[in-house]
Amino acid sequence: MSAVILFVAVIAVVAGWWLSQQRLTARPWLEEGPAGDFPGGDAMTWPAAKIGLGVFLAVASALFVLFISAYSMRMDVADWRTLPVPRLLWFNTGVLILSSVALQWSYVAARRDDAEGVMIGLLAGGAAAVIFLGGQLLAWQQLGAAGYFVASNPANSFFYLLTAVHGLHLTGGLVALGRTSTKMWRGAGIADMRLSVELCTIYWHFLLLVWLVLLGLLTGWTDDFVNICRRLLS
Numbered sequence: 764m765s766a767v768i769l770f771v772a773v774i775a776v777v778a779g780w781w782l783s784q785q786r787l788t789a790r791p792w793l794e795e796g797p798a799g800d801f802p803g804g805d806a807m808t809w810p811a812a813k814i815g816l817g818v819f820l821a822v823a824s825a826l827f828v829l830f831i832s833a834y835s836m837r838m839d840v841a842d843w844r845t846l847p848v849p850r851l852l853w854f855n856t857g858v859l860i861l862s863s864v865a866l867q868w869s870y871v872a873a874r875r876d877d878a879e880g881v882m883i884g885l886l887a888g889g890a891a892a893v894i895f896l897g898g899q900l901l902a903w904q905q906l907g908a909a910g911y912f913v914a915s916n917p918a919n920s921f922f923y924l925l926t927a928v929h930g931l932h933l934t935g936g937l938v939a940l941g942r943t944s945t946k947m948w949r950g951a952g953i954a955d956m957r958l959s960v961e962l963c964t965i966y967w968h969f970l971l972l973v974w975l976v977l978l979g980l981l982t983g984w985t986d987d988f989v990n991i992c993r994r995l996l997s
Contacts, residue, residue, distance in 0.1 A: 862895060863888070866968075869882075
């Protein structure tokens with residue numbers, strides 16, 4: 764359950780930071796002057812796409828929380844046999860971090876009206892994400908070659924399930940990223956594409972956060988981190 768608490772806490776912190784960036788704490792009823800003349804006045808109305816992404820991320824977070832909770836409870840049963848985590852996952856993690864950084868680069872470039880920077884960031888982020896997915900499949904192959912099949916043990920089943928669900932979410936993100944990249948390639952204006960780039964960037968950061976929590980859960984360092992925090996607070 765410590766992994767669930769950690770995941771929810773991290774999601775809450777990131778959500779709070781993101782909301783603060785949207786300046787939702789502005790109180791227009793205390794401001795004087797016409798609407799929109801005070802700081803944050805233009806941020807009160809969110810685009811429908813951003814609201815939709817927020818709802819989707821909330822649902823996805825709930826799904827991962829359920830999976831993580833089930834994993835934490837199932838691992839206490841006697842038939843649980845922890846499988847060795849392939850070292851390739853650490854390389855894959857680094858690639859996913861680079862993908863998220865590339866998307867952030869693209870978002871910053873979009874705010875600066877740098878079309879070339881946006882395109883480079885989108886292509887680099889998409890390429891790194893594809894490499895990550897390929898690395899995940901290779902990790903599956905390595906485990907299968909070593910005899911760790913899906914039905915061999917509950918720990919094996921959860922490993923394949925968690926990595927598969929995360930991979931499916933990333934694959935869906937690649938579809939949206941591909942559409943955004945195609946529009947940019949065809950000469951769409953930066954102003955028209957800025958929101959799409961921002962949404963892709965937010966989604967990529969979310970998937971990176973989820974993967975880091977899943978990696979910590981699979982390797983066991985999530986519980987160690989929570990225990991350290993408890994000792995520091997006690």
